[in-house]
Amino acid sequence: MKGKNTPRVLCQNRKARHDYTISETIEAGIVLTGPEVKSLRNGGGNLKDSYAVIKGGEAYINNMHISAYDKAGMHNMDPTRPRKLLLHKREIEKLSSKVKEKGLTLIPTSVYLKGSLIKVELGLAKGRKSYDKKQAIKERDVLREMEREVRKR
Numbered sequence: 001m002k003g004k005n006t007p008r009v010l011c012q013n014r015k016a017r018h019d020y021t022i023s024e025t026i027e028a029g030i031v032l033t034g035p036e037v038k039s040l041r042n043g044g045g046n047l048k049d050s051y052a053v054i055k056g057g058e059a060y061i062n063n064m065h066i067s068a069y070d071k072a073g074m075h076n077m078d079p080t081r082p083r084k085l086l087l088h089k090r091e092i093e094k095l096s097s098k099v100k101e102k103g104l105t106l107i108p109t110s111v112y113l114k115g116s117l118i119k120v121e122l123g124l125a126k127g128r129k130s131y132d133k134k135q136a137i138k139e140r141d142v143l144r145e146m147e148r149e150v151r152k153r
Helices: 034-041 089-102 130-152
Strands: 010-013 019-031 051-055 058-064 081-086 105-113 117-127
Touching: 010 034, 019 089, 019 105, 051 089, 058 089, 089 105, 089 117
Parallel strands: none
Antiparallel strands: 010 105, 019 081, 019 117, 051 058, 051 105, 058 081, 105 117
């Protein structure tokens, strides 16, 4: 049985760890409307091609798709509208300086329920080249083979 504070993943960006090298992760709250929360709880979220930006001392997530909740009627919003992220001012300043200084990008890796709150996990990411992706796949395959050999014994 899951505990009260065990996070339940609502949607993930599976390609993020393949396309980017994620150096650091941070948890943020997100401002949503009622129908968006219902849709996310029903599995209507998609993080593909989404990213976070910092504008005017506030963080926003762009291109995060949340499907329209069918029972909401006219109260549904634009599915890919920018949504505000809830972070402390110090956290925003720290992330802003890293993004400007090192050429990193803020990528949402997952959206999950923590208690009754919806949280977003952001990763500070650096893009991978195609040969880096191939190398990562080879390393993962080697580790998988070693684990199989250990289990056989």
